[in-house]
Amino acid sequence: MTYFPEEVVEHIFSFLPAQRDRNAVSLVCKVWYEVERLSRRDVFVGNCYAVRPERVVLRFPNVRALSVKGKPHFADFNLVPPDWGGYAGPWIEAAARGCVGLEELRMKRMVVSDESLELLAKSFPRFRALILVSCEGFSTDGLAAIASHCKLLRELDLQENEVDDRGPRWLSCFPDSCTSLASLNFACIKGEVNAGALERLVARSPNLRSLRLNRSVSVDTLSKILMRTPNLEDLGTGNLTEDFQTESYQRLTVALEKCKMLKSLSGFWDASPLCVPCIYPVCAQLTGLNLSYAPTLESSDLTKMISHCVKLQRLWVLDCIADKGLQVVASTCKDLQELRVFPSEFYIAGYSPVTEEGLVAISVGCPKLSSLLYFCHQMTNAALITIAKNCPNFTRFRLCILEPGKPDAMTNQPLDEGFGAIVRECEGLRRLSISGLLTDKVFMHIGRHAKQLEMLSIAFAGDSDAGMMHVMEGCKNLRKLEIRDSPFGDAALLGNVAKYETMRSLWMSSCTVTEKGCQVLASKMPMLNVEVINEVDESSEMDESHGGLPKVHKLYVYRTIAGARDDAPDFVKIL
């Protein structure tokens, strides 16, 4: 192969888009390494501290699409203190210096400043797509800069970010010459937008396929917009709460009927039940439906809507749907692949109208189900065993029983056998979150059977170090392990230190790991960053009953070739 001209090798590599394959070929020889790196278009960095941005840019100067992730997953639940890190600045600055051909940037759980957004907007003449997920640190002024300067912008997708709203000006910053927008999602912007500017922007964007509005957009504006976008495939509604005149709703129905390509619907912020009939015309063509922000819709409203959605593949709802509502889903949505049932109340000892029965019904009616996120207040082993038999195709199974450590609701036993059935039957399982009363046995099952597992989330589970060690030994493909409030200590942490180099990261909080154990890990494995995160008010509550050694409150371990990071705050100690 080395006798082929480089252009031919490069052409062959163009058939290998997957990063894993490209990483593999670049190890073959120096020539291939060079050809590969200069022709690499997509780079994915799973942990922004695993490698220095300058190094990425130096190796892949012709990258077009860069994707970077920052904070660990548990940051979503306020377990990572603010100012921990995950700054986008260095990445954007390095890219601005080293790869000006950048066209797409995706960032998740990172801190992005307005200055960085402005630099981004001005540095890449071919920039087309900005996707920010669960990020923070920027305001609508930064968005204004993007709108003003990115002449070829096709995609601006803001998902669940904390954005400082400085007024509606930003939307008007898209110049009249900007006609390339295909995807616009500003659902997380809290304030008003200028309806006229929005309508004009939509009118001059013939390629618009995906539009997600925020809750300030009125029904009338929505109707007007929809009349202009017959090719829309994905819509996030605006405000559907007010006591509308019937006329407004009729206009909405007429407008929706025009959208024959519409496949996916979301938004429904606090939607009024009055809006439900308006949606009927499009229900039959929907493959995706997100009603998880509509606590005002009761089970009967939801079932009325869903009973029309025969093609549904992805459904996100609140637990108000109740078990009987899930039965309607099971009998209607035979193609269902992904289901998420969120809690409508966040009180841990509270009541949820969904139980194991709803999930069993789903498993019976929807055998294609492969991705699940289910919050409920009770579960049984019998139900889990049935579910596992009915749905062997699970790739993602996340079950959250609201009360930590709650046993099988019928037998009062731990839920070890139930989850054991899941990992045994679902051979393709890549992601698992467990909850309820669980002993070390469940980890034995996981270690033995979950061979494809890549991400495991553990909370309030296990009896001893053996639990974690089963997982570390058995799960050959494990990449991310996150644990909270479980009795795993130094023996578990140090049981298989070499494994951490095969994983992206380990998170342990409120476990029984001590600082001594962390130091041992750090000294044995120089290619890991061992971050001990101690918040000031927590440190005085260190439980000193474990041999007098202060326990580590939060631990974050990740492999890296960048060494210790230099932007860590005071409360983070890198060993």
Add this chain to the structure above:
Amino acid sequence: MEAAVGYVSGDADSLLMATELRLGLPGTDDQKPKTTFSPPATPRGKKRTADAFEDSAAAEEAHKEADDVEAAPPVAKAQVVGWPPVRSYRKSCFQAAAATKSKANKKAEDATSSNKTTPSAAAPAATSANGGSFVKVSMDGAPYLRKIDMRMYKGYRELREALEAMFVCFSGADTAASNPSEYAITYEDKDGDLMLVGDVPFDMFSGTCKKLRIIKRSEATGLGSK
């Protein structure tokens, strides 16, 4: 005797704290540093506290229980940080929902919901429960309001007793012997109307009640049958 004196002085701080007047049930004090009241190592220390200071022993037991069972404290309604695992973004959207629902409280709740939008990881655990169960209780003539968790009460009688206990300190100012029957308990429902408490089944009431108001009976004419 000297040795006993030694123990007394060693525990002096903790004994003082045990007799300190405090608002709250025994065992719910988080501020108390654990090292101050180290478990008495010898029976003598324990006996001393048991014999001479029964209250403090009770407080110690209750406090120990609270330490051991962090997720299920004595009042059985705890908030565990970051649990259930729901994104802060989703929780903050629900708080905005609660604000738009209650028209009368709109100003106050907008103020609180704008606080939530700052990306602070130390979101106070109590606020995430605001989305459903905590309601404000105001009393005519009282200088400040209180908040109660509707889920703590199984019926009207419990609720009434709790409210009486909560506001008894205020009614002493004007009249020598405050009479609970002088007051009527009213509530604001989802539509913002002022209703007399007690007409509908308790479960229905606790679901629709947004705010409680204790008003003088003389002003309660026209609200209900009695």
